[in-house]
Amino acid sequence: MRHIISLLMENEAGALSRVAGLFSARGYNIESLSVAPTEDPTLSRMTIVTSGSDAIIEQINKQLNKLVDVAALMDLNDGEHIERELMLVKVSAQGEAREKLKRVADTFHGRIIDVTDYIYTIELTGSCAELDSFLETVGRDLILETVRTGASGIGRGERILKL
């Protein structure tokens, strides 16, 4: 099953490679990984999207927790959570497609943030699945370039990951 794991870790050189190294060394899947400092500049928040059997997910959580630089960890799938990813897509927007792309972008609550005679650049936020279905709707023929941040996630309501 797909899991989103959030962790707080020391914002130190090498911390990221400890996490990345752990996944490759132990053969765990990694769908996406995103990381940035938090309001406390000594801590980074990382979101990892991974998948595996329950036993493997349990090991991933334990192995991550074991890293000395990891200060706190939450498997978002253990409760209610919100998942968001940011995507920038450059699409070929000519002739009839121009109108159609505008409508599709609207439907997905996307914004056209850059326009030329031939191209739209669209910004979109949503769950990974929503972004996937946007790309599917637009169709590969029109897509010139995509950039995705990988998922970020946060617990709902009172679920807080903090030191």
Next chain:
Amino acid sequence: MELTGAEILIRCLQEEKVEYVFGYPGGAVLFIYDALFQQDKVKHVLVRHEQAAVHAADGYARSSDKVGVALVTSGPGLTNAVTGIATAYMDSTPMVVISGQVPTGAIGEDAFQEVDAVGITRPCVKHNFLVKDVKDIASTIKKAFYLAKSGRPGPVLVDIPKDVSNHKTTFEYPSSVTIRSYHPAGKGDSGQIRHAAQMLLEAKRPMIYAGGGVVLSDASAQLTDLVRLLDFPCTNTLMGLGGFPASDKQFVGMLGMHGTYEANMAMQHCDVLLAVGARFDDRVIGNVEHFAQVPRKIIHIDIDPSSIAKRVKVDLPIVGDVKLVLDELLEVLRGGRQRPNTSELAAWWKQVDEWRAVGGGLRYKNSTEIIKPQFVIEKLHEITGGDAFITTDVGQHQMWAAQYYKFDKPRRWVTSGGLGTMGFGLPAAMGVQMVNPGATVACITGEGSIQMNIQELSTCKQFHLPIKIIALNNGYLGMVRQWQEFFHGNRYSETYMNALPDFVKLAEAYGHVGMRIEKPADVEPALKEAFARKNDLVFMDFRTDPTENVFPMVPGGRGLSEIILAEEL
């Protein structure tokens, strides 16, 4: 007063009461060696290869309760040390390795003798540090020792660039240390412990399976009390040997690939299994699916949550230090009125004893013509009163040592279990002898393994280490040859050790005593003579049966009850 980084480092080692550092100098550690030279509290043992420095620090730590310390230079010094570090990591040895690094300004420029030490060692250390500022040396060393020793122990690397070791600052050693992202487990959950007690008391076919965690936690006394209180059978892993006295009637021997029939059968058929500081290694339970075919409840005590439920499903996890958990478990059991069900237990013991009879314990057919390796170990046990510190290399000799030298005390048995590093034995014995001066130390080795760190005979000479080397020379990379015989149609591909040196002359060339023993009748007198030489290193080249195999054996990937007993005797 301001001190250089190198001086601060040495002061830190003094504060940590480090007696010996095993190391090898080079450009990047010149300032550190200079600081070492100008004091005499921390003594340095000059090895002949960095791998040996780390193994020596490892043997030092395992046979005491101290943290081993090794010091190496950048580049090739560090890469040579990696095998030692990985060995210590796999067996959870508390160790601090200090490596020199090129000056900070040169890092990343492919400087002379530059390697990414932190990157190379990351997967085989508990943690590592690159110290970029002299002000951080003291706190980093404090953290390194704390991390190495606390929780599940392991090696910690501290990489110090040359310029940092020469910069100056004031020295103050932190009196305490906390790392906000690191919280090793201590006591176990009391509710879980009470629950465990109940499960144990209700068991019909109980089994206690104890591993290296018992030794690391210095909890042999607690384990022994528990086993005797409950009257359950107890087995040890290779790493756990000595954690429970081998001479005790409740001991069913080592389990696993080369474990006894009775230990493996009891492990397979028990209904409640108490695992104590053991990690269900593949050499221990063989095929996990086969193991899972018999339903049993598993209680698992381990300080590292990731050891629990890694390879087998666990019914009752207890995360905590073995010693503290067993203390509490004993208290609960002693406090309650319930006792184990004696009639069920008697029936179980009857079954275990039947297995004992079938397996016949450990068996080999002795000979008056050719020296049997098992015979040498039995005699060694006899002559040393079972009280020697034994290190080994890796191979058949290692398994015979584990089977036939009956360890009654912990920390007497020093072997590379997890990584299985040939070349471990001799340098490890050096560390053992340094921390146990006056004790009897023997290294049981093979003619293949000993050649992987033979140069350390020179270190032994320099530091007057009277180690007894028991080489079971079968002329083969025996353990590999055995697999080729069983599973590869007797095709002995590259396992014959051709062109062996004359080990007697070799020992003599290094200034030691050498002996060659070729007849069974000479085994005992030779051992007696060698061990009477209290101040000499004696290299004993036993010419043993080249065709002898290690039994019992659970072939790789097979189940515990699919064990092959000794050939027709």
